[in-house]
Amino acid sequence: MRFVPRFTDGQEFPCALGKIVCVGRNYADHARELDNPVPSEPLLFIKPSTSAVPLEQLLDAPFSRGDVHFETELALLIGKEVSNATSDEAERAVVGIGLALDLTLRDIQTRLKEKGHPWEIAKAFDGSCPLSSFLHLSQVPNWSALAFTLEIDGELRQHGEGADMLFPVAPLVAEMSRHFTLEPGDVVLTGTPAGVGPLPRGARLHFTLTGGLEVSTEVVD
Numbered sequence: 001m002r003f004v005p006r007f008t009d010g011q012e013f014p015c016a017l018g019k020i021v022c023v024g025r026n027y028a029d030h031a032r033e034l035d036n037p038v039p040s041e042p043l044l045f046i047k048p049s050t051s052a053v054p055l056e057q058l059l060d061a062p063f064s065r066g067d068v069h070f071e072t073e074l075a076l077l078i079g080k081e082v083s084n085a086t087s088d089e090a091e092r093a094v095v096g097i098g099l100a101l102d103l104t105l106r107d108i109q110t111r112l113k114e115k116g117h118p119w120e121i122a123k124a125f126d127g128s129c130p131l132s133s134f135l136h137l138s139q140v141p142n143w144s145a146l147a148f149t150l151e152i153d154g155e156l157r158q159h160g161e162g163a164d165m166l167f168p169v170a171p172l173v174a175e176m177s178r179h180f181t182l183e184p185g186d187v188v189l190t191g192t193p194a195g196v197g198p199l200p201r202g203a204r205l206h207f208t209l210t211g212g213l214e215v216s217t218e219v220v221d
């Protein structure tokens with residue numbers, strides 16, 4: 001089934017979801033918590049459109065394959081084609097802002113990283129990108145004033161701020177467009193702040209984003 005991005009006011013985006021371009025280690029505190037060096041250029045990877053599921057739906061994950069880590073990230077909906085974009089052009093290509101989970105099979109990823117192998121099966125599997133509806137750009141403040149949170153069973157676990165990104169939105173999207181043409185319906189994930197951990201089975205998750213986005217969901221037991 002094709003995933004079609006929608007806005008929080010119910011409006012459907014005119015194209016189906018395309019690829020999801022992601023960045024690893026875009027917050028220094030998260031790089032440190034996993035003992036990873038802070039990168040000098042963005043570490044990019046892609047999740048296919050088949051990895052997306054609505055964030056609002058009951059969250060199921062391949063728990064039989066080891067720890068499934070949650071990573072809460074700001075998601076940007078791309079509204080027009082950009083390639084080799086300047087920061088200004090990249091910023092103007094973004095038409096919506098939402099939240100996503102970059103679900104990660106951490107045990108498998110660690111094993112693959114140790115061998116120097118690609119980690120697609122740990123990051124790009126079916127259902128690995130629960131994705132919210134998007135706020136229109138007019139509903140949110142400027143990038144650096146954006147903040148988002150994840151509470152698990154009522155406890156604050158992740159808190160991210162646009163101002164803390166090592167590669168802020170405009171230069172990040174511009175850099176992505178130098179490697180991968182971004183097309184309408186593509187989504188960009190901007191990295192996770194500290195606080196990641198294994199998704200607890202049966203837990204209740206609550207997400208907020210500046211501008212009025214709130215999503216609650218539950219993990220299968």
Ligand code: ZN
Nearest residue numbers: 071102191192
């Ligand atoms: Zn991530």
